[in-house]
Amino acid sequence: MEILQGFVDAVVGIVRSSGIFTLQWENYVMIGISIILLYLAIKKQYEPLLLLPIAFGMLLVNLYPAIMAAPSTELLTAEQCAAKDIATSGHASMIIDGVTYYENPTYGGLLYYLYQGVKLGIYPPLIFLGIGCMTDFGPLIANPKSLILGAAAQIGIFLTFTGAVFLGFTEAEAGAIGIIGGADGPTAIYVTTKLAPHLLGSIAIAAYSYMALVPIIQPPIMKALTTKKERSVVMEQLRPVSKLEKIMFPVIVVILIAIFLPDAAPLVGMLMLGNLFKESGVVERLCKTAQNELMNIITIFLGTTVGATASGQNFLTLATIKIIVLGLIAFCLGTAFGVLFGKIMYKLTGGKVNPLIGSAGVSAVPMAARVSQKVGQQENPGNFLLMHAMGPNVAGVIGSAVAAGVLLNVVG
Amino acid sequence: MNFANITPILADTMTLAEKSISSAKVILTGFVVVFVVLFLLIFIINIYGAIIQKATQGGKKKKEKISEPEKNSATPSVVSRNTASASASAPNVQNGISEEVVAVITAAVAASSDSSSRTRIKSIKKSDGSRSAWANAGILDNTRPF
Secondary structure, X not given: OHHHHHHHHHHHHHHHHOHHHHOOHHHHHHHHHHHHHHHHHHOOOOOHHHHHHHHHHHXXXXXXXXXXXXXXXXEEEHHHHHHOOOOOOOOOEEEEOOEEEEEEEEOOOHHHHHHHHHHOXXXXXXXXXXXXXXXXXXXXXXXXXXXXXXXXXXXXXXXXHHHHHHOOOOHHHHHHHHXXXXXXXXXXXXXXXXXXXXXXXXXXXXXXXXXXXXXXXXXXXXXXXXXXXXXXXOOOOOOOOOHHHHHHHHHHHHHHHHHHOHHHHHHHHHHHHHHHHHHHOXXXXXXXXXHHHHHHHHHHHHHHHHHHOOOHHHHOOHHHHHHHHHHHHHHHHHHHHHHHHHHHHHHHOOOOOOHHHHHHHOOOOOHHHHHHHHHHHHHOOOOOOHHHHHHHHHHHHHHHHHHHHHHHHHHO | OOOHHHOXXXXXXXXXXXXXXXXXXXHHHHHHHHHHHHHHHHHHHHXXXXXXXXXXXXXXXXXXXHOOOOOOOXXXXXXXXXXXXXXXXXXXXXXXXXXXXXXXXXHHHHHHOOOOOOEEEEEEEOOOOOXXXXXXXXXXXXXXXX
């Protein structure tokens, strides 16, 4: 009889602690959303390298919220300590109403610890290190004017800031939302963790979704703002860039940006360190590790834990809907201003610049440059804009890091 | 959906005037700083690009004369030389290399070399041995991203 009772109690205990009793309706909605995102990542291959871990992190945290729980201390009486087989010596104690309680530390959930790399701003600069190893700044050095387009595409960030402030977000929150327009995942995460960590889930998901949707969002804007004649411009071949120029570039950029805008130094510094690994040619092993193993490891940690910030109670709010709408506006404005400045350069150079490369000024490397190439080829199949668009594209990475530095400085 | 409990995030603490001032401040600062920093970069890149180009162009002419007798490097190896006069003599082409291959090599050299100076292919030879499996693997590894 005693055995049977013990068995029933155990089963009841397990059922009570199971998700069926502890989960809220929001969690179930989020489980549904995460499964849709998993479908999009696997079947449609929308940025699967990030979306898959993000979606799974989201799934995990909504099934088992304690996986993101912070460590804390619980107060136990001497009897409770004995029952749990915890030694009372060595624990701080306090007396409440004549009863002695011992402070027993509890550990945080697995993803809580991995999340510290996001929270403390460690992962995004490390991702930038890998990106630096993979980026060829040659097209930018050959045509430095593309930096203007990289700057123009950041205007969307600051205009969206205004929209967000008027919609009722605080200045810091508005800054984090605006940065979605930079179309740069690590930068968006870095800024958000510093300015508005409670919005991280929504902002990261909005940023990565729009980056995946670049080929759908950008072409209509590009076509609406340009004429057929402008789109068919064939640009002159870029001059070859010497090795010495490529080696000097990261050093010069980091000196300039870190002096003028120290807030952008972690991102730009790591980006340029990675680039120096690549261009110097003397640390091939470090370069390979940074762009492969290290970046993959960080991507797993970053994706899973960013997804895990999207618990139902955090994510299913009106704020998320506003962020998704504002993010889209930021993205469209960035594209539009890039193309408009491309048009200005077209006029100033007497028709030598194809305005389509302006849209690549939003980072999203190399997708945005590919979109410029594709839209250009629709008008003139013999036109190869890819390398010309890579200039503004990599300039956009620097531009959004600078914009991030400005936001951190002004509203941080 | 219960939207009532999200007020802490959307707390409307600023007045309209404060919002306008804050927005104008951020837009102006952002606009000016981003453009100034990037314009400064353009300026610096242009300057050091010009300096390096000038410095390397001086040294290039000397190098080209030395690099002529390279033989066992590529398959087939090409010896080219920039000449100011474009004499149209046929290149010294080894047996077994078709005219198409000669045309492709010439086009590749012309496309990758400085367009302002004219280039003449003087000879095309097959190299002795083919690339080793390790060298092939290395090249494949380096060119995979493209």
